[in-house]
Amino acid sequence: MAYEFTSELETGNELIDSEHKELIDAINNLLLACGEGKGRGEIRKTLEFLNDYIAYHFSDEEKIQRQYGYPDYENHKRYHEEYKRIVAGILNEFEQGGATVALVSKTNQAIAGWLLNHIKKEDVKVAAHIRSKRQD
Template identity: 65%
Template sequence: MAYTFTKDLETGNQLIDTEHRQLIDAVNNLLAACATGKGRSELATITKFLQDYTAKHFSDEEKLQVQSKYPDYVNHRRYHEDFKKVVAEICRKLDKDGPTVALVGEVNSTIAGWLINHIKKEDVKVANHIKNKA
């Protein structure tokens, strides 16, 4: 199942939205690679990108929060740290077991599900805060 960056995922902040699009593309690439039984090296490349880009995006987003004095920064950062651990665990399982059907389901539920939910619930609040501070 591929994910689409729809209007309800837009925060209105160009940097955040651009990075969210790239994260969703990376999740879609990972799902497609798993579904077609691609080799572990291709999956390793995709998961490494997802891991690195998630860290970059979270760092960018957290800088915006600090600059705008976002009041829920501490909790938002904690959500990011918890998610980085989830991505690292998925990468570990993929490296150990390869692209199993169970892992594809886990990518769908944990990575994609978390990302979509986080954007809709948390990142929209951050973007509104930043917009109102401008």
């Protein structure tokens, strides 16, 4: 199942939305590689990209939150740290046992599900806060 960047995922911030699209593309590539039984190297490459890119993306998001004085910054940062641990754990699990059906399922739930839920629930709050500050 491929994920799409739909209007409900848009924050209205061009940088953040473009980075979210990159993350969704990486998740889709990972799921496709696992589903097609691609080599460990391809799956590893995608997991490593995802692991690196979320650090880059979260850094951008947190910088914007600080810039606009987002009041729930500390909690949002904790969500990011939790997600980094989840992705690192899945990468470690892959290194230990390969691309198992259980790993693909966990990737779907833990990586894709978490990210999409986070964008819809948390990132839209940040975007609304930024819009309100720009109107002041």
